[in-house]
Amino acid sequence: MNLESIVWLTWRQHRGPVIGLAVLALGTVYALFAGEAGDGPAGSLQMAGFYAVAVQLAFGGVAGVVLGAPLVARELEERTYFVAWGQDVTALEWLRGKMIALGLLVVLLGAAVGAGSGFTGGQSSTWRAFEANSFVQAGYAAFGFALGVAIGLLTRHVATAMAATVIAYTLVRTVISFLRDYYWPAERDIARWEESPKVAPGSLEMGSGFVGEDLKPVGVPDVCAAQSNVASCMRSARAASGTYVDYQPPSRVGAFQFVEFSLYALLTVALVVLTFRALSRGGGWKPTRSHRRLPVPAVAETAAAEPAAESAVEAGGAGEAQPAPGVDGADDPVSRS
Amino acid sequence: MxxxxxxxxxxxxxxxxxxxxxxxxxxxxxxxxxxxxxxxxxxxxxxxxxxxxxxxxxxxxxxxxxxxxxxxxxxxxxxxxxxxxxxxxxxxxxxxxxxxxxxxxxxxxxxxxxxxxxxxxxxxxxxxxxxxxxxxxxxxxxxxxxxxxxxxxxxxxxxxxxxxxxxxxxxxxxxxxxxxxxxxxxxxxxxxxxxTDDLLEEHVLYTGPHASKSPVKGPVVQAKHGVSHSSYLVRSGGAAAGEPWTARFVTLEELVVAHLERAA
The missing domain is CATH 3.40.50.300 (P-loop containing nucleotide triphosphate hydrolases)
Structure with a gap:
C-alpha cells in the first residue's frame, strides 16, 4: 500500500471527522491567541479563551472518539474488512497506513491546540496553564486516538467503542491528573512565627500546616481547631513553632510537562503494540459469534451403517432420474447432460 | 483443516x-x-x-x-x-x-x-x-x-x-x-x-419388496420402508440388482437431500 493509496483511502473514508477535528483545533488556536492578545471586545475574547481551554481538556478524547474508535470498529461492524484486507493489502499494512496517516494528523492538531494558554499576561508556563503545551496536548491526542483504535478492535462495534473511549480516556486523564503533582517530591518551605513564607509566586501549593520545635509537622489540638484563628491559637498555646508549605515551584512546570508527555507517549506505544498484536493474531477481527453462530446439530458419524427404517414414503420418483444400468433393460450407463 | x-x-x-x-x-x-x-x-x-x-x-x-x-x-x-x-x-x-x-x-x-x-x-x-x-x-x-x-x-x-x-x-x-x-x-x-457427474453415477436408488438389507453392496445412504416395499439409495457405483428390484439414477437434489438427512 503506497503513500498515495493511504492518503486517498484515508481522505475518502475519514474526511468528515478530519475536517471537523481540524476546524475545532484551528478555532481553538485562534481563540487561545486572541485571548492572550487581549485586544478587541474583552468579554467575548475571554469567553473564547475559556472555551479554548475547555477544548484543551477534551481534545484527545474527541480525537479518540471521532477518529480512533470507528477506525477498525466500523470495518468490523459493517464487515467491509472483507473488501479492504486481502493478499495485496493485509490487515496489518492497512492498519499501519491508517494509523500513521491519521495519527500524524491528530498529533499535529493536538500540538496546535496546546500552542496557547488563553490567559493574558504570559501565564503560559504556570501550573494554571499546565495543559497549554504542545507536547502535552500532542501526547493526549496520540493517546486518545490509540485508545479509540484499540477499544474499537476489541469491541468491534462503533457506538460501544465510542462510549468506552470516552469513559476510558476520562478515567485515565483523571487518575494521571492526581498523580501529576507527585512526579517529583514537593519542596517544603518552613517559616517560624517571626518569618514570612518564601514560596515563589506561581507555585503549586500542595499542602500546609504547622511545625513543632523539631521543624516536623504537628497536628492541631482540639482546643485550637475550634478557634477561628488557628494560627494565633497555635502560637499562643506554643503548640507549634511555625508553619510549613509543601509546593511545586514554577520552575518545574516544563519538567512536569515533559514527564506528562512521556507518560502518555508510553501509554500510546503500549496501546499500539497491543492493537497490532491483537490484529495479527486474528483475535480481534474474527467474525463475531452472531456472524456465524451455528445451531446445535448432532454431528453425524460417517459410519456406513444402514439407517433405521423410516415411515413409509415412496422413494425417488422425482425429477429426471434415469434407470440405472443392469435393471429394467437399461444395460448401459446413462449419460447425463 | x-x-x-x-x-x-x-x-x-x-x-x-x-x-x-x-x-x-x-x-x-x-x-x-x-x-x-x-x-x-x-x-x-x-x-x-x-x-x-x-x-x-x-x-x-x-x-x-x-x-x-x-x-x-x-x-x-x-x-x-x-x-x-x-x-x-x-x-x-x-x-x-x-x-x-x-x-x-x-x-x-x-x-x-x-x-x-x-x-x-x-x-x-x-x-x-x-x-x-x-x-x-x-x-x-x-x-x-x-x-x-x-x-x-x-x-x-x-x-x-x-x-x-x-x-x-x-x-x-x-x-x-x-x-x-x-x-x-x-x-x-x-x-x-x-x-458432480461421478457422484451422480455412483449413486443408485433401488426399489423392491420389503427387505431389511440392501440388494447390492456399498454404503447405504438412505433406506425407506413401506408396508410392502423398500427402497435403498446406495453408493454402489452403478452395480446391478437382481429381480425383482428396479434401479435408477437419482437427481442431484435427491442425492444431496439423502446425504443431508443421513447426517442429520
Whole structure:
C-alpha cells in the first residue's frame, strides 16, 4: 500500500471527522491567541479563551472518539474488512497506513491546540496553564486516538467503542491528573512565627500546616481547631513553632510537562503494540459469534451403517432420474447432460 | 483443516480436506450453518484454522454472502478503491461488468439494490484479476433471470481466463449444469467431495419388496420402508440388482437431500 493509496483511502473514508477535528483545533488556536492578545471586545475574547481551554481538556478524547474508535470498529461492524484486507493489502499494512496517516494528523492538531494558554499576561508556563503545551496536548491526542483504535478492535462495534473511549480516556486523564503533582517530591518551605513564607509566586501549593520545635509537622489540638484563628491559637498555646508549605515551584512546570508527555507517549506505544498484536493474531477481527453462530446439530458419524427404517414414503420418483444400468433393460450407463 | 466457531466451543468446520483443480467450478453445498462461509473464509485468508491449513496458489478474490461495501462510496469510488487496494487492477474488466449489468455509476453503495450491490462486489472482485474467485451465496439477491445471466458470465470468465470458481449455495438447483465439482457440508463436516457427474453415477436408488438389507453392496445412504416395499439409495457405483428390484439414477437434489438427512 503506497503513500498515495493511504492518503486517498484515508481522505475518502475519514474526511468528515478530519475536517471537523481540524476546524475545532484551528478555532481553538485562534481563540487561545486572541485571548492572550487581549485586544478587541474583552468579554467575548475571554469567553473564547475559556472555551479554548475547555477544548484543551477534551481534545484527545474527541480525537479518540471521532477518529480512533470507528477506525477498525466500523470495518468490523459493517464487515467491509472483507473488501479492504486481502493478499495485496493485509490487515496489518492497512492498519499501519491508517494509523500513521491519521495519527500524524491528530498529533499535529493536538500540538496546535496546546500552542496557547488563553490567559493574558504570559501565564503560559504556570501550573494554571499546565495543559497549554504542545507536547502535552500532542501526547493526549496520540493517546486518545490509540485508545479509540484499540477499544474499537476489541469491541468491534462503533457506538460501544465510542462510549468506552470516552469513559476510558476520562478515567485515565483523571487518575494521571492526581498523580501529576507527585512526579517529583514537593519542596517544603518552613517559616517560624517571626518569618514570612518564601514560596515563589506561581507555585503549586500542595499542602500546609504547622511545625513543632523539631521543624516536623504537628497536628492541631482540639482546643485550637475550634478557634477561628488557628494560627494565633497555635502560637499562643506554643503548640507549634511555625508553619510549613509543601509546593511545586514554577520552575518545574516544563519538567512536569515533559514527564506528562512521556507518560502518555508510553501509554500510546503500549496501546499500539497491543492493537497490532491483537490484529495479527486474528483475535480481534474474527467474525463475531452472531456472524456465524451455528445451531446445535448432532454431528453425524460417517459410519456406513444402514439407517433405521423410516415411515413409509415412496422413494425417488422425482425429477429426471434415469434407470440405472443392469435393471429394467437399461444395460448401459446413462449419460447425463 | 478444522475451524472453531468464534466464541463457542464447537467446531464450525472439522476435518475437511479437499483440492481445487485449476480452472474448475466447485459448488460448496450445505444447509444454513453447515460451515460453507467458514470454509470460504479460511480459503480467502480471513480466518485462521485451528489446525491444518488452507492454501491457494495465485491471486484470490472473495465476495462474502452479505456483499459488504462502504456505504458512502459511489460506484466510481469503489472502482478507485479497487485500483488503490490491488497491485494488479483491471479497471476495464470491472467497468465492463458494471456496464453489462447497467449499474448506475453515480449512486452511492447504500442506495443500490441488493442485485446491483452484488454486481458491484463482483466487479470489484473480478477487477482484482483473481486466479481463484470465491463467492459465498453470490446469487441470493438476484432474480431468476439475473441469476442465469450472472452464472453464464462467470462461466465465460472461467473459460476465457482459466479462472477457478468456488461458490457456495444451499439451493441445489444452482449447481446442476454449472459446477463440475461438488463439496457437500453438514454440521462442519465434509459429506461428499468429487466430480458432480461421478457422484451422480455412483449413486443408485433401488426399489423392491420389503427387505431389511440392501440388494447390492456399498454404503447405504438412505433406506425407506413401506408396508410392502423398500427402497435403498446406495453408493454402489452403478452395480446391478437382481429381480425383482428396479434401479435408477437419482437427481442431484435427491442425492444431496439423502446425504443431508443421513447426517442429520
Amino acid at each position: 478444522s475451524v472453531v466457531a468464534a466464541g463457542v466451543s464447537k467446531w464450525a468446520v472439522r476435518d475437511v480436506s479437499f483440492e481445487l483443480p485449476p480452472g474448475s467450478v466447485t459448488a460448496v453445498v450445505g444447509a444454513n450453518g453447515s460451515g460453507k462461509s467458514t470454509l470460504l473464509n479460511v480459503l480467502a485468508g480471513h480466518l485462521p484454522p485451528e489446525s491444518g491449513h488452507g492454501a491457494i496458489a495465485g491471486r484470490v478474490a472473495y465476495v462474502p454472502q452479505h456483499k459488504p461495501m462502504y456505504k458512502s462510496f459511489r460506484v466510481a469510488d469503489v472502482l478507485a478503491f479497487g485500483k488503490h487496494m490491488n497491485k494488479t487492477w483491471d479497471g476495464e474488466r470491472a467497468d465492463e461488468w458494471l456496464k453489462r449489468f447497467k449499474v448506475p455509476r453515480k449512486l452511492q453503495a447504500e442506495d443500490l439494490s441488493g442485485g446491483q450491490r452484488t454486481h458491484l462486489t463482483l466487479a470489484l472482485a473480478l477487477g482484482a484479476r483473481p486466479d481463484v474467485l470465491l463467492l459465498d451465496e453470490p446469487l441470493s439477491e438476484l432474480d431468476p433471470l439475473a441469476r442465469r445471466k450472472v452464472m453464464s458470465e462467470l462461466l465465460t470468465e472461467v473459460a476465457d481466463r482459466g479462472m477457478t470458481l468456488v461458490y457456495s449455495t444451499h439451493v441445489v438447483a444452482e449447481v446442476g449444469g454449472v459446477a463440475d465439482r461438488l463439496l457437500l457440508l453438514s454440521a462442519g463436516r465434509l459429506l461428499l467431495d468429487g466430480e
